[in-house]
Amino acid sequence: xxxxxxxxxxxxxxxxxxxxxxxxxxxxxxxxxxxxxxxxxxxxxxxxxxxxxxxxxxxxxxxxxxxxxxxxxxxxxxxxxxxxxxxxxxxxxxxxxxxxxxxxxxxxxxxxx
Amino acid sequence: xxxxxxxxxxxxxxxxxxxxxxxxxxxxxxxxxxxxxxxxxxxxxxxxxxxxxxxxxxxxxxxxxxxxxxxxxxxxxxxxxxxxxxxxxxxxxxxxxxxxxxxxxxxxxxxxxx
Numbered sequence: 001x002x003x004x005x006x007x008x009x010x011x012x013x014x015x016x017x018x019x020x021x022x023x024x025x026x027x028x029x030x031x032x033x034x035x036x037x038x039x040x041x042x043x044x045x046x047x048x049x050x051x052x053x054x055x056x057x058x059x060x061x062x063x064x065x066x067x068x069x070x071x072x073x074x075x076x077x078x079x080x081x082x083x084x085x086x087x088x089x090x091x092x093x094x095x096x097x098x099x100x101x102x103x104x105x106x107x108x109x110x111x112x113x
Numbered sequence: 114x115x116x117x118x119x120x121x122x123x124x125x126x127x128x129x130x131x132x133x134x135x136x137x138x139x140x141x142x143x144x145x146x147x148x149x150x151x152x153x154x155x156x157x158x159x160x161x162x163x164x165x166x167x168x169x170x171x172x173x174x175x176x177x178x179x180x181x182x183x184x185x186x187x188x189x190x191x192x193x194x195x196x197x198x199x200x201x202x203x204x205x206x207x208x209x210x211x212x213x214x215x216x217x218x219x220x221x222x223x224x225x226x227x
Contacts, residue, residue: 042219043202090156098206099145099164102215104156
């Protein structure tokens with residue numbers, strides 16, 4: 001089954017403790033992206049990647065890192081999480097080009113205390 | 114830059130009522146347009162799309178027509194069901210670049226009551 005898999009689904013952590021949210025897709029998509037969803041703010045893009053070893057900042061990249069060492073994986077790294085990064089995070093992937101829709105994972109709800 | 118504006122929610126309807134969720138956009142290029150739906154506890158999934166002017170996307174009884182002259186892509190359904198309760202996002206994607214960056218509206222929460 002074609003899917004985007006994120007882990008974990010829920011994560012509670014403390015300020016400053018490094019964490020990684022994993023994302024994997026099995027559709028051979030070149031484009032992958034991370035979003036955060038906050039009430040009243042909609043979906044905001046954090047980082048995206050157009051191919052292996054190619055990453056770029058989205059609209060709200062501060063406090064986040066990503067890597068793209070393999071085509072299928074695109075982990076999101078929070079080196080020193082802060083409470084304002086408490087949010088619902090989504091990974092997505094798609095074929096290249098503007099006509100292709102995004103395929104989303106089921107989300108990771110992160111709470112930073 | 115590109116932007117998408119959706120009608121504010123939440124929207125509450127009775128079962129079998131007619132649904133319209135308005136969506137207008139601004140874009141520097143010639144975008145593709147999408148509606149995504151997010152059911153509780155899940156990620157967004159594609160509901161329908163249209164890639165050029167006057168195209169109509171349709172799926173599961175939902176329809177939306179790409180209106181270039183009014184820069185709109187309103188979502189409609191003739192008779193909603195309780196199972197349609199979800200958050201609906203209008204989005205555009207820039208067709209003219211390989212990045213195909215997506216821009217989303219803020220989402221409209223629909224609740225359908227029996």
